[in-house]
Amino acid sequence: xxxxxxxxxxxxxxxxxxxxxxxxxxxxxxxxxxxxxxxxxxxxxxxxxxxxxxxxxxxxxxxxxxxxxxxxxxxxxxxxxxxxxxxxxxxxxxxxxxxxxxxxxxxxxxxxxxxxxxxxxxxxxxxxxxxxxxxxxxxxxxxxxxxxxxxxxxxxxxxxxxxxxxxxxxxxxxxxxxxxxxxxxxxxxxxxxxxxxxxxxxxxxxxxxxxxxxxxxxxxxxxxxxxxxxxxxxxxxxxxxxxxxxxxxxxxxxxxxxxxxxxxxxxxxxxxxxxxxxxxxxxxxxxxxxxxxxxxxxxxxx
Amino acid sequence: xxxxxxxxxxxxxxxxxxxxxxxxxxxxxxxxxxxxxxxxxxxxxxxxxxxxxxxxxxxxxxxxxxxxxxxxxxxxxxxxxxxxxxxxxxxxxxxxxxxxxxxxxxxxxxxxxxxxxxxxxxxxxxxxxxxxxxxxxxxxxxxxxxxxxxxxxxxxxxxxxxxxxxxxxxxxxxxxxxxxxxxxxxxxxxxxxxxxxxxxxxxxxxxxxxxxxxxxxxxxxxxxxxxxxxxxxxxxxxxxxxxxxxxxxxxxxxxxxxxxxxxxxxxxxxxxxxxxxxxxxxxxxxxxxxxxxxxxxxxxxx
Numbered sequence: 270x271x272x273x274x275x276x277x278x279x280x281x282x283x284x285x286x287x288x289x290x291x292x293x294x295x296x297x298x299x300x301x302x303x304x305x306x307x308x309x310x311x312x313x314x315x316x317x318x319x320x321x322x323x324x325x326x327x328x329x330x331x332x333x334x335x336x337x338x339x340x341x342x343x344x345x346x347x348x349x350x351x352x353x354x355x356x357x358x359x360x361x362x363x364x365x366x367x368x369x370x371x372x373x374x375x376x377x378x379x380x381x382x383x384x385x386x387x388x389x390x391x392x393x394x395x396x397x398x399x400x401x402x403x404x405x406x407x408x409x410x411x412x413x414x415x416x417x418x419x420x421x422x423x424x425x426x427x428x429x430x431x432x433x434x435x436x437x438x439x440x441x442x443x444x445x446x447x448x449x450x451x452x453x454x455x456x457x458x459x460x461x462x463x464x465x466x467x468x469x470x471x472x473x474x475x476x477x478x479x480x481x482x483x484x485x486x487x488x489x490x491x492x493x494x495x496x497x498x499x500x501x502x503x504x505x506x507x508x509x510x511x512x513x514x515x516x517x518x519x520x521x522x523x524x525x526x527x528x529x530x531x532x533x534x535x536x537x538x539x540x541x542x543x544x545x546x547x548x549x550x551x552x553x554x555x556x557x558x559x560x561x562x563x564x565x566x567x568x569x570x571x
Numbered sequence: 572x573x574x575x576x577x578x579x580x581x582x583x584x585x586x587x588x589x590x591x592x593x594x595x596x597x598x599x600x601x602x603x604x605x606x607x608x609x610x611x612x613x614x615x616x617x618x619x620x621x622x623x624x625x626x627x628x629x630x631x632x633x634x635x636x637x638x639x640x641x642x643x644x645x646x647x648x649x650x651x652x653x654x655x656x657x658x659x660x661x662x663x664x665x666x667x668x669x670x671x672x673x674x675x676x677x678x679x680x681x682x683x684x685x686x687x688x689x690x691x692x693x694x695x696x697x698x699x700x701x702x703x704x705x706x707x708x709x710x711x712x713x714x715x716x717x718x719x720x721x722x723x724x725x726x727x728x729x730x731x732x733x734x735x736x737x738x739x740x741x742x743x744x745x746x747x748x749x750x751x752x753x754x755x756x757x758x759x760x761x762x763x764x765x766x767x768x769x770x771x772x773x774x775x776x777x778x779x780x781x782x783x784x785x786x787x788x789x790x791x792x793x794x795x796x797x798x799x800x801x802x803x804x805x806x807x808x809x810x811x812x813x814x815x816x817x818x819x820x821x822x823x824x825x826x827x828x829x830x831x832x833x834x835x836x837x838x839x840x841x842x843x844x845x846x847x848x849x850x851x852x853x854x855x856x857x858x859x860x861x862x863x864x865x866x867x868x869x870x871x872x873x
Binding site (some may be wrong): 451493 | 681776785790797865867
């Protein structure tokens, strides 16, 4: 099945202990789209400015992303800069220039409206809801959000959450959304808001997935070197939703496999700057990493 | 086989968001000893003061701990107080009264010298070494330490590490010991110092075990309520070493099972204040929790 991805597209300027990268392609729709492209057909809805050049389109088309939903608006593309500390879990945002992304109002092309798998990247909840209203009959809707929306637009977020199946948040976002300092009870409260599946992203510690009252824990992959964690969360979402769309079964086993696919793709994202690692990634490497996760997690009960 | 446990024994005064506990039994040897007692015979070496009453001995004997290695010295027992924040991962030490523990010089009773499984709790590295010199032929030696010793007595610590098989540390301790900001390469460096097995304790995020170049990741158990995490690390060590001593095989499969036993026991430790939870714990509950870990970690590769 096809996966519809809606979210930011931009140029990231990154500095980590391992080097710098200037104006590399980034944004939720880019990372999620590329991550998912190794599993399913991906349709992208986003907005870019006039500075988004042919080379950037070529870069994205290499992943067979359907870019008919990409709007080009007068002005500049979204730009974001960040610096990571020696402990790459800590980063400082240096600048955020929303540019054309400030007025992003996702319009879903007619040919995308039959999408059954949908990823709503981190944007205003009312825009996320407007996307869903343009989709005929979604089968699995996933949503990412952040504290900014949880605090400023709680009602709009609650409204869209009622129509969401899978929520991606980190633990502080989960606590804030549920107004509950305790993660496990926070997850229970969030489930009552709509999502059957809640995925707590814990960075280097992996993810904790709550799906229909059962927990699944996927570790972070023990990388020799985390070059740049930018986009790891959205890449996780891409691998996750890509696998769901590919298998097209909503059973427990497929959700767990999807969490491992997401974890594998997120680990690749960290190995090089921006989305660079994906240019040399192939299915056999993904398979090997999935097997490595299996190996890391398995034990024989006695 | 029997497990020898050497470490602190004290009274802890604890405050967490869920209540307070005054002068409950605590210390590395208590938590490790009790945790291990559900799997193997445990011999305890430690020191207490004259205020260590019959009721405390009775409490420990309920776990069939061999207390012939318990020295009673003139003075008071070690006391420690801590307050945990709403996020129980953050705690403040309120006081540390070493008392008789300040002059702890572990003497291993003759009848303990044939111990094959040994846990060296967090004490001065030179004392840890002196324990090993009193043991005839240990089969598996585990050691816990902390930044204090890593920074102040690096040479003594290096010396004892050469004779250690299993090292328990948290990630900042691993980085500091290896003088390497990157965890995975730090683990490689530590392996060259002696331990074949390095277990990174990550609190609520579980543990990462590196054993003979293979990684095993055990998640933290998603507890509804973490009442008091005091002693969770030492309880992990107890469950781990207890299982190793019980099975008495040093293969990959047994190490992984041991990591799950440790994780299960640590999760129980957090459910009530101090070591209270163990008073009502039985084998069927441990079995159920081990199965729950298995359930949380399993997925079917495709």
